[in-house]
Amino acid sequence: MSGIVHVFVVSPDTRSERRLELHTTVAKLKANLELITGIPVDNQVISLLNSESDPHVIATLSDDSKQLGYYSLRDWQVLKVDDTNPAVSFTGQMTDVSQVEKFELTEQEYAARQDTVLAYKQRHQMGRFAPKGEEKVAQPEVPTDISVSARCEVESSEAGLSKRGTVRFIGPTKFGSGAWVGIEYDEPLGKNDGSVQGERYFTCRPKYGVFVRPDKVNVGDFPVEELDLDDEEM
Template sequence: MSGVLNIFVVSPDTRSERRIEPYWTVQELKDKLEVITGIPSSNQRISLLESEGNQNALAQLSENSRELSEYGLRDWQVLKVEDTNPSVSFTGQLSDVSQVEKFELSDVEYAKRQDSVLAYKKRNRVGRFTETEEEGIQPPMAIDIPIGARCEVESAEPGLSKRGTVRYIGQTNFSKGTWVGIEYDEPIGKNNGSVQGERYFECRQKYGVFVRPEKVRVGDYPVEEISLDDEEM
């Protein structure tokens, strides 16, 4: 048997993947595993397993003078290393937390600490602290704009009347705050009642728009007739 083997090595405190040479003797293997597992070579009991899920030992590597090739090792098998005298090397105690005194804080004490994850989130406005506790989250403003009402939208262009019908009022996924969805009388909008794949109301393409409530005036605004005489063509 020749060639380097890839083997898993497990012990009470370690688990690792190792490359070993088949010509090593068991004693040479133990000497190398002492550094890895912390178990003195003289206290090691090594079992060869097919896998970690199968704890039935295929062989015990107990004869220090024999070469590993004599045990028929294959890639990705497992060498389970046990400590026959754990009281000397403290094997297993590194991963045993049952005797460790727990450090506990009350919720009030934890909230006072400045080196905690909670403090970090507050400082950087992460998660639920996007709005700080001092600022608070403002409740939705009261809006007297009925669904279905006729309206006119404030325009920056002189003489342009942007009239339509209110189709939606509320929160959206594309931006914070309250938005008013309007179906214009003419194709001067930006969408069809949906934004970024989320539908809020139905209308034809380019007839829909979302604006802030303060830009909307509700009233008896009739639909303006579009003149098609020769002077306006």
């Protein structure tokens, strides 16, 4: 679509794919990015990169009056948003574990708890707790609401990161026991192209494919995240 580009927006706490209109001014972009990144407008420094793997800065969007088209943005480039005063907006602290007190249990305390993997294996006679000569392996079932071609979101341990995509495969695999769900991500957040260890289960672009357990998948109306900068929607 003329006048629109798709780019990745990254900040210390967020990463997402956005749709931008080239006639939008830098000032208006910053106002919208404050809602997404949590970085105040006055503290934002926006750099344009070719990709996340290439740290070279092509341009700095420093003139608030300029339109995005002035900086020649192209599809799938990266807008890197840095915070000049993180102490005020607390950016980066969501993923900084250096300030968190480490919680540790002794082996005896861990064995006494009933909400651990160890306790689960004991109750279900799995692994080293299985009857001699018999290994009891839990086989996860695929929920009935997961189907091929369904839109979905995969649980992420990274704060502010949405992993959305489309279900491309459901069933057993050669690389692991039980049921797996093959996902084609909207963004290159995956680990493969739909094949693992020489076996192909579906086809997608490299780094867009991933296999996860069914309990990590939420199926629903999850469109590709877009940043709509129309005035009437502000």
